[in-house]
Amino acid sequence: MPAELPSTSREILLTATPGGLPGPEHLTITPRPLPHPGPGQVLVRNQYFLVFPGLRTLVGDEADGMPLPRIHPGDALYGPAVGEVVAAGPGGPLRPGDKVTHLLGWREYALVAATDCTTLGDLLPDPVAHLSSGSAAYGALTRLTEVRPGDTVFVTGAAGAVGTLAGQIARLLGAGRVIGSTRSPAKAERLRAELGYDAVVVPGNRPFDEQLAAAAPDGIDVLVDNVGGEQLTAAVRTARRGARFALVGALSGQLSPNRGGGSSPTEIDTFRLVGQGVSLHGYSGQDHPDVAAEWTRRFGDWLRSGDITFPQARIPGMDRAPRALRELLEGQHFGTVVVELPPR
Template identity: 55%
Template sequence: MPVPDPSDVPAVHREVRLAARPERELTERHFAVCEAPVPRPVPGQVLVRTRVMAVTAAMRTQLTGVRLPMPSFVPGEALWGSAVGEVVAAPGGGFTPGELVHHPYGWREFAVVEEGRVRRLAPDALPSLAAHLSQGATAWGALRRAAGVRPGDTVFVSGAAGGVGSLAGQLARRLGARRVVGSTSSERKASRLRAELGYDDTIVRGAGPIEEQLRRAAPDGIDVLLDTVGGEQLAAALAVARPDARFALVGALSSQLGEGGGAVAPVELDAGLIITRRVALRGFGLYAHPDLAEEWTGEFGRGLRDGSLVFPHTLLKGIEQVPRALCELVQGRHIGAVLVEL
């Protein structure tokens, strides 16, 4: 990658702002692509030119303004999220122009970031910049560390066509699972999960009661749940859990992508089943595992290069496509990660 010339930095750049909070269906009208002065870094900061950014389901909830364990987006201000770019300027000397980095301020062409929030990326670690924005680290950590998948396990992944789930089926296999079942929103997606992404069977939301479908797909019960959805699917998984099952909870799509983007996914869990079957429920978040990024990058890079892993994703081009990218993700139009190349 050529070293950026600071003299090439424009005076203004484009960023995507929240124009209005959505009350019901999310549309591109809720966003505005605006010009703004390119920010200037001071010692302790770096200026990064964003190359690729990700949109995720959690962003739908952050648009609403409800109380969350993370900050909500603010009308009139630029949004943020995971991105990969190159350092343009680093007056503090902690980084070198031209270095490839991960940073948390996507949704803009240039970003000033505190040095402590920038993570160096090895240029040859993965075959593409986009691969650095996979959500596979969450799937890998949840299956390996939180749930501890063992050879012979039956694994159920809810939301299997999303950024986490589209890699989780493959990774469960990699860790020795005997049978892998995933849920999704359409038969079109279910067919691809079975054909390409490591799933033996699938459950389609709306095709009948989730618990009945899961009992058919996993007649001997499940040993592991990787849950990105919550709600009815979490309750169904508990109903068919085998003794000493391990549940890793990483998301709540049933609320994040629901009408109004509410923050709560109400579900009643049978405490008697949890106790008598000794089911372990554990939340998992990458923020608590800072060492996992390097471990995952090594595993992912090997898998992509030898063909044992694939990275399902959609890549749109141009910052003006960012609102569309999030809207299409919320509508469930894609399989895997949804990314935008700036």
Template identity: 55%
Template sequence: MSVPETVREVRLARLPQGRPVAADLAVVETPAPEPGAGRVLLRNRWFVLFPGLATLLGDTPPGTPFPGIGPGETLFGPAVGEVVEAPADSGLRPGDLVAHVQGWREYAVADPAALTPLGGRLPDPAAHLSPGAVGYGALTRTAPVRPGDTVLVTGAAGAVGTLAGQTARLLGAGTVLGTTGSPAKAERLRELGYDAVLVDERTPGPERAERFARQLAEAAPDGIDVLLDTVGGHQAEAALAAARPGARAALIGVLSHQLDGTPGSSAPLRLDAFPLILKGVRLAGYANDGHAAAEAEWLPRFGAWLRTGAITFPHTRITGLDRAPQAFQEMIEGRYFGAVLVELG
């Protein structure tokens, strides 16, 4: 496979002022990378856009496990690449597909130890970029689903939520509820098997939170057993107020904070601790601890479910690196359903 003399990558052009926009990013040409001794040269095939990247553009919040990205630096994220060159002792051959974290560029160089060969575990190699393992890990470890449970997934139309609702059902949930800000997305979520979808349209004022709480009370009059929260804010507050005795809650995102352009790294919740204590509600964040084990368990189950049609991988494919900045802005604005992948020729 011939490698061009110059290749393209996406860099941060300027620090975002509030919510990131396409103009904050720039597609630039750079000399093709040289693999060097013991290194692997990759041609990227797909990479995934994810909302959490917005928090890495500039100074990162304390405790963030990833470095911040400054002006002039190349963006990064999960990707599937094809091996172009590899050391003889690496176990890799040209043409092999591997997972890595150097997305947002056409070619990358990596240490063999940082690459995960894909083999044929999934029927579509691009499905390795789904964040399904996050929801699976949360629903089997942090907030385990039990047969017959009522499960609420906030931000259900996102990359995590579209798979988490399906996964909850396969794990035995009796009722699966979701939230979204779009009536059109609500209809698509019902097609994925959500029993009811709460539409939380963005309107200013306290009425929004009150309206959402009423919707939840109507959809789950007896309360909820499991919360998988990707949104935070008033949705998480209402869900925890509706928790049944012994309920479990996994916090895995704060989209309401990340996507509204609010500066700062805090995402406060207002909770009444007394009923949570009386009900014995378990509330925990789903972090990276144990994620490798969840991923190893998820992949064969995901592959089997995909092959039988028990689960689908909702996503949009954007063709071409030059379209990635605009697609990132549109994802932040909530225009997509499911995951967003950039496909490189």
């Protein structure tokens, strides 16, 4: 191990299964002995890690059936991260200095199998862009809904990590009108002014059905749904003939303090689905393994040309990470939220 490395690494542990939304009171920052890489392993100094709503499900009591393992009390949190290899065991392709992504964020140093790392390359101009959720938006719009020129596209949860990119991607793919939803009037203004949304619906001001009907008087052709609940119900009622719906998230249930984080029941009019010939599919990146590489190429091109922006909030320091998770779940941030760790 290089002599300049510390003897310990801090990581964030779950201390108790939350009864509602997780927050700082359920997490603790703990030093652990710095691990040594064995054959085929690397030690990565994390530079950024993602704060994402899926953690609500992973630490809750409804995580059965999830593609990622549940986080129990005493376990460290985890999630997408960007970092630099600082030590490498024998037998692997990576060397100190390599920049990689992996899934062991929420700690300063991560011991990772080299096969579980992806080198960054030079396709994206900003390393944090590798932590974007745009792949889900892009996959939903290209594989499930296949946006057509002139389509009216409705994006629920438009101020989140997926939504802030979904509206822009829809426009680049030819959408004629892009509508979003957010619970914050201030975020609604940013979506219109900064990201080109034609209209934004704010739940709670007046009945959601009425607002969506006014924003899309001719109906919607495509839905990218990150929320579910009453917003999905309203979208079904507003669907045009042959509308294509892609369900990417279910934040209405996932972020409810009264649920366990892994369910989101709602009522939809199946008669209208049948009568209007509406297709409704859930999007999972596992079902579309070719999307990630295609998205990275196009995202890089769009970023360099200025055709797309990447809204983000960078939270400085490990100490602020537990609070950042609660802030994300309460809707206090706009776009992708990452914790930025200082160099050691």
